[in-house]
Amino acid sequence: MSELSSVFNHSVIITIFVFVMMLLIDYINVFTKGKMKKTVKGGKERQYLTASFLGATPGCLGAFMNVSFYVHGLLSFGAIVGGMIATSGDEAFVMLTLFPKKALFLFALLFILGIAGAWISDKIASRLKIIPCSECQLQKVHDTDKKHYFQPSILKNFPLLSPIRYGLILFFVFIILLNLSGVWGPQSWNLNEPARIILIFLSSVAVFISATVSEHYLKDHIWGHIVKKHIWKVFLWTFFAMLFITIGLRYWNLEEFIMSNMGWILIISAIVGLIPESGPHMIFVMMYANGLVPFSILLTSSIVQDGHGMLPLLSYTIKDSVLIKLFNLIFALIIGISLYALGL
Numbered sequence: 001m002s003e004l005s006s007v008f009n010h011s012v013i014i015t016i017f018v019f020v021m022m023l024l025i026d027y028i029n030v031f032t033k034g035k036m037k038k039t040v041k042g043g044k045e046r047q048y049l050t051a052s053f054l055g056a057t058p059g060c061l062g063a064f065m066n067v068s069f070y071v072h073g074l075l076s077f078g079a080i081v082g083g084m085i086a087t088s089g090d091e092a093f094v095m096l097t098l099f100p101k102k103a104l105f106l107f108a109l110l111f112i113l114g115i116a117g118a119w120i121s122d123k124i125a126s127r128l129k130i131i132p133c134s135e136c137q138l139q140k141v142h143d144t145d146k147k148h149y150f151q152p153s154i155l156k157n158f159p160l161l162s163p164i165r166y167g168l169i170l171f172f173v174f175i176i177l178l179n180l181s182g183v184w185g186p187q188s189w190n191l192n193e194p195a196r197i198i199l200i201f202l203s204s205v206a207v208f209i210s211a212t213v214s215e216h217y218l219k220d221h222i223w224g225h226i227v228k229k230h231i232w233k234v235f236l237w238t239f240f241a242m243l244f245i246t247i248g249l250r251y252w253n254l255e256e257f258i259m260s261n262m263g264w265i266l267i268i269s270a271i272v273g274l275i276p277e278s279g280p281h282m283i284f285v286m287m288y289a290n291g292l293v294p295f296s297i298l299l300t301s302s303i304v305q306d307g308h309g310m311l312p313l314l315s316y317t318i319k320d321s322v323l324i325k326l327f328n329l330i331f332a333l334i335i336g337i338s339l340y341a342l343g344l
Contacts, residue, residue, distance in 0.1 A: 008239065011239040017202065020205060026221055044118075049115060051080060051082050058090075060307050067309065077121060078125060081121040085113055085328055087305075106299065117328075172207045270329055294343075299332075310324070310325070
């Protein structure tokens with residue numbers, strides 16, 4: 001029971017970290033509305049840089065933007081492949097929580113690999129005469145709206161605020177109080193392990209954003225998108241991945257099995273990455289966080305998987321989606337097996 005309670009508490013803490021980071025990314029993203037298309041237009045080198053940069057940003061927004069650019073003819077086939085190589089889905093937020101320095105290194109490496117993969121993919125696509133989708137018209141994919149999102153004057157309506165706004169504010173105030181009192185949450189104030197300080201700071205940011213954004217932004221972006229579509233999945237996948245590893249290490253001799261089948265684990269991580277959904281990749285993130293698998297396996301999985309960034313494209317062109325995933329799988333296996341052979 002104590003193990004289950006520990007896994008649950010850690011899962012809740014990770015999910016809160018992830019939620020606030022997703023909230024910040026979405027909040028900051030609105031500043032670039034309408035400007036990104038001007039950045040993308042240009043030569044292929046600019047496309048490679050832009051697509052890989054967007055892919056390397058945590059979460060699904062960058063991948064969705066890449067898909068939107070691709071179906072509107074603003075990205076080449078190689079550029080969208082590179083963007084998906086660089087994308088690691090919502091698991092990126094979890095990695096930033098569990099091992100931030102190594103996560104940032106991973107994102108930087110994925111960015112570089114995305115640029116290289118984009119160039120190589122366009123060369124191969126040209127030889128194989130792969131023609132990108134040219135007739136797709138992408139419907140709105142969680143795009144930013146034109147309404148002003150920062151509306152602190154909305155607090156003048158107190159106490160007639162919406163239940164969603166009250167719920168979010170009270171939840172994060174409660175989290176802050178629990179952490180300050182030491183009743184729940186990370187227990188250390190040590191600056192070398194600043195999880196408690198960071199959680200209080202991020203919770204305070206969440207209170208500020210929840211209290212000052214427009215009702216539209218609150219309902220559509222925060223509640224309708226982040227909470228209803230993402231965060232509950234993050235919690236469930238995190239909880240069951242941590243539970244699987246905890247039980248496996250104690251009762252199933254999981255560590256010995258992984259060590260004796262590491263090559264197969266690498267192949268499996270690549271195959272699981274083909275699933276167009278955030279979550280399945282979490283098991284390899286947790287394995288890496290617990291020191292069970294080397295960096296090469298985490299990288300292999302990260303290259304192939306792209307969260308649910310591919311789902312919008314699947315609605316418009318299955319052929320291109322399959323080809324992009326195939327290119328990502330080949331790149332991942334070549335790079336992953338090479339690094340694993342080098343002992344990384």
